[in-house]
Amino acid sequence: MSLLQKLIGAGLRPHVKRRARGVTLEQAAVNLEKSRDELRPRIMNATDTPGNREALNHWIGIERWSQNRLRVARGAPFVEDRYRGYRMPEGSSLTDLQAQFFAVRDDSIAMAHELARTGVAPTLTIKHNDLGELTVVEWLTYMEDHPRREIIRLRGR
Numbered sequence: 001m002s003l004l005q006k007l008i009g010a011g012l013r014p015h016v017k018r019r020a021r022g023v024t025l026e027q028a029a030v031n032l033e034k035s036r037d038e039l040r041p042r043i044m045n046a047t048d049t050p051g052n053r054e055a056l057n058h059w060i061g062i063e064r065w066s067q068n069r070l071r072v073a074r075g076a077p078f079v080e081d082r083y084r085g086y087r088m089p090e091g092s093s094l095t096d097l098q099a100q101f102f103a104v105r106d107d108s109i110a111m112a113h114e115l116a117r118t119g120v121a122p123t124l125t126i127k128h129n130d131l132g133e134l135t136v137v138e139w140l141t142y143m144e145d146h147p148r149r150e151i152i153r154l155r156g157r
Contacts, residue, residue, distance in 0.1 A: 009130035016131065020141035025122050028140035029112035035144045036105045043101060045156040048094040055153040056097035059146060061087035063104045066143045067111060069128070073120045073136050080127070101147075112140050 023031070046052040064086035072078045088100055115122075115136060125133040134142065 013131045020138040025116035032109045046154045
C-alpha cells in the first residue's frame with residue numbers, strides 16, 4: 001500500500017464510521033437510493049470528456065468491487081484484489097458509463113435489501129484494502145458516500 005493510500009485510509013475511515021453509526025441495513029438501502037436520485041441530474045448532464053468518463057468508470061469499479069467484498073457476508077470466499085478489474089472497458093462511451101453506474105447502484109440497493117431480509121449481521125466485518133475492517137453497514141455507507149464525495153469531478157453542460 002502506498003503512502004498516499006495509507007493517508008487516504010487514515011482520513012476516510014473515521015468519516016465512514018461516523019456516517020454509518022446507528023444506520024440499519026434497511027436505512028443503508030434507502031441512503032443508497034437517495035444518493036442515486038440526488039446524483040442522477042449531475043451524472044446525466046455531464047459532458048462527454050475523458051475526465052468525466054474516468055470519474056464514472058472509477059465509481060463503477062469501486063462499487064462493483066465493494067459488492068464483491070459484501071458477497072463475503074453471504075458466504076463467498078474473501079479475495080483480496082484491487083478495484084481496477086471491476087471497471088468498464090477502456091473506451092466505454094459516456095452513455096454506457098452513465099447507464100452502468102445506475103445499473104450497478106440498483107444492484108447495490110437490491111443487495112442491501114437482501115442482506116437485511118436474510119438477517120446478515122450488520123456488524124460483520126470485511127476487510128477494505130485501505131480502510132481496514134469495515135462492517136457490512138460501513139461498506140454500504142462507503143459505497144453510498146464515494147461518488148457523492150467525488151461528484152465535484154464531473155463537469156456539466
